[in-house]
Amino acid sequence: xxxxxxxxxxxxxxxxxxxxxxxxxxVTGAEDLLTRFAQNGITQHITGNKLNVNLNVAFDNKxxxxxxxxxxxxxxxxxxxxxxxxxxxxxxxxxxISSEPAHDLPDVENYxxxxxxxxVEKIVDDILKCVKNAEGKSAKxxxxxxxxxxxxxxTTKNGFKGFDQFTSFSxxxxxxxxxxxxxxxxxxxxxxxxxxxKLIAQLNSQFDSLSNxxxxxxxxxxxxLRPAAVLNWLFYLIWTFERRSADEGHTPYxxxxxxxxxxxxFSFYSTLDDPELNASKFVNGGIPAENIDWIRNGVIxxxxxxxxxxxxxxxxxxxxxxxxxxxxxxSEAEMMKMVKRGVIVNNFWYIRPIDRKVGEWTxxxxxxxxxxxxxxxxxxxTNFRWNEILHDATKRILAMGPVVQQEYYxxxxxxxxxxxxxxxxxxx
Amino acid sequence: MDFLTLAMDTAKSLGADxxxxxxxxxxxxxxxxxxxxxxxxxxxxxxxxxxxxxxxGAWGFAHNxxxxxxxxxxxxxxxxxIALESRRVKYEDGLVLAHERGYIDSYKTxxxxxxxxxxxxxxxxMMMEVNKTMLNFAEIKxxxxxxxxxxxxxxxxxxxxxxxxxxxxxxxxxxxxxxxAEGDSQSxxxxxxxxxxxxxxxxxxxxxxRAVQVAEEAIMKVHAGSxxxxxxxxxxxxxxxxxxxxxxxxxxxxxxxxxxxxxxDFAGISFATPEKLGNFQYGSEIVNFVAxxxxxxxxxxxxxxxxxVPNQKWYIIKDGILNEYGNTRATAPLIDLKMSRGCNxxxxxxxxxxxRIPNLxxxxxxxxxxxxxxxxxTEDGVYIEGxxxxxxxxxxxxxxxxxxxxxxxxxxxxxxxxxxxLYKSNNPEFWNSVDAICDDRFFQTFGVTNCGKGQxxxxxxxxxxGALARFRKIRVGGSQ
Numbered sequence: 001x002x003x004x005x006x007x008x009x010x011x012x013x014x015x016x017x018x019x020x021x022x023x024x025x026x027v028t029g030a031e032d033l034l035t036r037f038a039q040n041g042i043t044q045h046i047t048g049n050k051l052n053v054n055l056n057v058a059f060d061n062k063x064x065x066x067x068x069x070x071x072x073x074x075x076x077x078x079x080x081x082x083x084x085x086x087x088x089x090x091x092x093x094x095x096x097i098s099s100e101p102a103h104d105l106p107d108v109e110n111y112x113x114x115x116x117x118x119x120v121e122k123i124v125d126d127i128l129k130c131v132k133n134a135e136g137k138s139a140k141x142x143x144x145x146x147x148x149x150x151x152x153x154x155t156t157k158n159g160f161k162g163f164d165q166f167t168s169f170s171x172x173x174x175x176x177x178x179x180x181x182x183x184x185x186x187x188x189x190x191x192x193x194x195x196x197x198k199l200i201a202q203l204n205s206q207f208d209s210l211s212n213x214x215x216x217x218x219x220x221x222x223x224x225l226r227p228a229a230v231l232n233w234l235f236y237l238i239w240t241f242e243r244r245s246a247d248e249g250h251t252p253y254x255x256x257x258x259x260x261x262x263x264x265x266f267s268f269y270s271t272l273d274d275p276e277l278n279a280s281k282f283v284n285g286g287i288p289a290e291n292i293d294w295i296r297n298g299v300i301x302x303x304x305x306x307x308x309x310x311x312x313x314x315x316x317x318x319x320x321x322x323x324x325x326x327x328x329x330x331s332e333a334e335m336m337k338m339v340k341r342g343v344i345v346n347n348f349w350y351i352r353p354i355d356r357k358v359g360e361w362t363x364x365x366x367x368x369x370x371x372x373x374x375x376x377x378x379x380x381x382t383n384f385r386w387n388e389i390l391h392d393a394t395k396r397i398l399a400m401g402p403v404v405q406q407e408y409y410x411x412x413x414x415x416x417x418x419x420x421x422x423x424x425x426x427x428x
Numbered sequence: 429m430d431f432l433t434l435a436m437d438t439a440k441s442l443g444a445d446x447x448x449x450x451x452x453x454x455x456x457x458x459x460x461x462x463x464x465x466x467x468x469x470x471x472x473x474x475x476x477x478x479x480x481x482x483x484x485g486a487w488g489f490a491h492n493x494x495x496x497x498x499x500x501x502x503x504x505x506x507x508x509x510i511a512l513e514s515r516r517v518k519y520e521d522g523l524v525l526a527h528e529r530g531y532i533d534s535y536k537t538x539x540x541x542x543x544x545x546x547x548x549x550x551x552x553x554m555m556m557e558v559n560k561t562m563l564n565f566a567e568i569k570x571x572x573x574x575x576x577x578x579x580x581x582x583x584x585x586x587x588x589x590x591x592x593x594x595x596x597x598x599x600x601x602x603x604x605x606x607x608x609a610e611g612d613s614q615s616x617x618x619x620x621x622x623x624x625x626x627x628x629x630x631x632x633x634x635x636x637x638r639a640v641q642v643a644e645e646a647i648m649k650v651h652a653g654s655x656x657x658x659x660x661x662x663x664x665x666x667x668x669x670x671x672x673x674x675x676x677x678x679x680x681x682x683x684x685x686x687x688x689x690x691x692x693d694f695a696g697i698s699f700a701t702p703e704k705l706g707n708f709q710y711g712s713e714i715v716n717f718v719a720x721x722x723x724x725x726x727x728x729x730x731x732x733x734x735x736x737v738p739n740q741k742w743y744i745i746k747d748g749i750l751n752e753y754g755n756t757r758a759t760a761p762l763i764d765l766k767m768s769r770g771c772n773x774x775x776x777x778x779x780x781x782x783x784r785i786p787n788l789x790x791x792x793x794x795x796x797x798x799x800x801x802x803x804x805x806t807e808d809g810v811y812i813e814g815x816x817x818x819x820x821x822x823x824x825x826x827x828x829x830x831x832x833x834x835x836x837x838x839x840x841x842x843x844x845x846x847x848x849x850l851y852k853s854n855n856p857e858f859w860n861s862v863d864a865i866c867d868d869r870f871f872q873t874f875g876v877t878n879c880g881k882g883q884x885x886x887x888x889x890x891x892x893x894g895a896l897a898r899f900r901k902i903r904v905g906g907s908q
Contacts, residue, residue, distance in 0.1 A: 095465035385819075
């Protein structure tokens with residue numbers, strides 16, 4: 001993988017040779033090892049180093065950008081020539097904003113030597129262990145195991161210089177036997193904190209709880225959303241949770257900053273202070289990352305915003321760099337006693353906007369649905385489609401479970417939500 | 429010695445049962461214009477090679493961007509080493525590759541004007557003009573123009589003796605106008621998706637004229653009414669809309685890797701399992717789906733796939749019956765097929781080729797029928813244009829679609845625009861409800877350039893097509 005020294009050398013070359021009035025230069029390196037398995041066998045196995053070298057230049061407010069995957073001198077010269085040619089030929093951009101100056105960056109450690117040292121033999125050994133577990137249940141297993149090392153450097157004409165490196169290890173697996181199909185997934189920064197036996201136990205627990213799913217009537221039903229499902233819909237919330245779109249009137253968040261727009265129990269933030277979570281040192285082209293409350297007790301505190309719009313409206317340019325949703329202390333067993341009946345959902349699938357202005361989304365359940373009544377699981381049921389206004393759904397949170405690490409960038413609780421809008425039943 | 433030969437010789441000397449190398453240079457030009465602000469004007473180039481090694485029924489794949497003999501040899505060795513690791517968790521008795529022979533050939537997308545040769549200023553000027561045209565309408569608050577041009581130059585060699593030189597190209601212009609009024613925001617888009625054509629195609633689109641129509645319809649839509657609660661109605665789907673429905677409900681379910689469970693952990697499996705081949709009534713008798721990777725202008729048309737298998741044409745659904753799949757050299761033998769249909773494609777040099785949807789289209793109706801005649805023959809229905817919300821379950825059966833523009837049809841006439849329309853159906857019910865398809869005079873193709881599949885995720889491309897078609901008794905209603 002490309003080294004920090006090689007990145008610095010390239011950045012020095014840019015400082016010396018770019019003739020444009022302004023520039024931002026980014027180098028990102030990655031080393032991947034990804035093993036994909038299906039039907040109890042490995043079907044795909046990939047290794048290699050990737051490189052992205054990107055130069056964004058401006059002559060006054062005329063901009064141009066070029067990128068390549070080569071860092072030798074000829075490639076850097078080509079990059080400068082291409083980006084500068086584009087800028088010279090381009091029309092002025094009325095929304096141009098100059099590059100970031102030097103900043104003090106937070107001290108965040110995103111790199112784990114344990115993950116970097118992980119060998120292909122160990123990864124395959126663990127997959128074999130998972131497959132043997134599935135074979136013990138006469139089931140088929142599919143999934144991925146991936147080790148990633150990344151480093152990146154951003155340098156600007158105005159003096160910003162930032163370097164970051166991170167590691168991650170991800171493992172997911174779906175176990176399937178006839179009508180029963182369920183998945184678990186987890187990723188971590190430090191492979192030493194990854195417990196495969198625990199993940200296998202979770203998979204087995206989900207698998208054993210599901211059998212012969214039967215159809216159930218659609219309708220508004222209380223739902224216990226496990227962390228994977230909550231995280232899945234949060235991605236889509238974040239997609240539209242953007243300041244400019246809201247101000248322009250394209251989303252439901254118009255004129256809602258500072259107001260209680262979500263449920264009072266719903267809080268969502270990004271943090272630099274949790275050593276288990278990856279956290280970028282800088283975002284948005286060189287803005288130092290900081291602890292950010294996005295939604296606190298239902299009140300919108302901040303929204304995603306780019307540098308141009310933030311400067312125009314005199315607020316901060318922000319992006320979520322990791323995701324934490326506040327939880328509570330209710331167990332699933334306690335949640336099942338809080339409502340007469342309901343369903344437990346392991347995960348969601350194929351979430352898409354129906355109406356971006358209203359904030360209505362659709363999606364399906366996946367990886368197993370359980371029906372409970374009078375505090376006890378009664379049966380496994382077939383999947384549902386839901387059409388929901390997700391911010392309204394947070395106003396119907398009845399209870400929250402403890403926060404758990406779901407991915408290397410996310411900690412999420414289980415939520416009990418009343419009257420979730422299931423609009424259709426699927427055929428399996 | 430050239431790198432292709434070196435890689436193949438090294439693979440053979442290590443004892444590979446099969447190996448191939450794909451040297452690929454991909455150039456992508458992006459221009460993104462938002463309300464007269466150029467948010468991105470960029471040229472991206474990726475150049476490197478990926479080497480696949482097959483040993484004892486298992487794969488290893490390694491990629492690199494360093495072009496030296498040592499680097500090529502090291503990459504082959506890495507691929508070979510992880511293939512040996514892969515076989516420790518072997519798929520059944522090990523994968524078998526369908527028979528194929530070597531080819532020495534070349535392919536180039538036919539075009540007159542290379543979009544990369546068209547001056548940037550000319551492109552930006554045209555885009556600005558389109559943007560301004562939309563923003564001249566007071567209720568249009570957001571005008572977006574995205575232009576993407578991509579060129580791929582590939583050299584492929586395999587231990588079967590293949591030497592292929594393939595150059596493909598596509599252009600994708602997309603314009604969108606968003607109107608804001610009455611507390612609502614509604615958008616309308618004009619796009620044919622990507623097309624494997626030269627810049628002369630874009631010049632012929634007359635996008636400034638289209639911009640007027642797009643802006644007017646966005647405004648019409650923001651003031652439109654909706655339908656009430658869901659009920660069963662007739663829907664007429666234009667070919668642009670159907671390009672999406674057929675992609676989701678026919679293309680993906682008939683990828684053989686998905687059928688075999690290879691995507692189970694991510695994008696899901698398929699209801700269209702092998703025992704249904706030749707006997708499952710997927711659609712009504714007038715529903716014929718053709719896979720055609722030789723289609724002129726098709727995004728999957730490249731002469732050969734990334735297994736080195738020649739492009740072909742075949743029926744996926746014939747007279748309504750599930751007929752065949754899209755498959756690859758590794759998946760075809762698993763249902764006892766002797767030859768691959770050539771659907772293995774990778775996006776970039778560092779991507780492992782995966783089973784992809786071919787160019788796939790609904791054959792036009794055999795009887796003469798115009799869109800006007802079809803509308804006139806519809807008493808009560810909804811006409812849906814363009815692509816909107818789409819969501820289908822992980823077995824590719826139950827779905828809900830929206831659209832980009834909607835019209836109510838009463839007594840054979842379009843009577844009013846609608847908005848916020850959704851329809852729900854399941855796969856066999858939907859395609860079996862087709863009772864009329866306009867004839868080949870009205871056949872159009874639409875490209876998909878962002879088909880997400882695989883882990884790590886890849887962006888696939890293919891072309892779909894059809895003529896206006898009618899579907900009976902589908903659940904249609906307004907969103908909440």
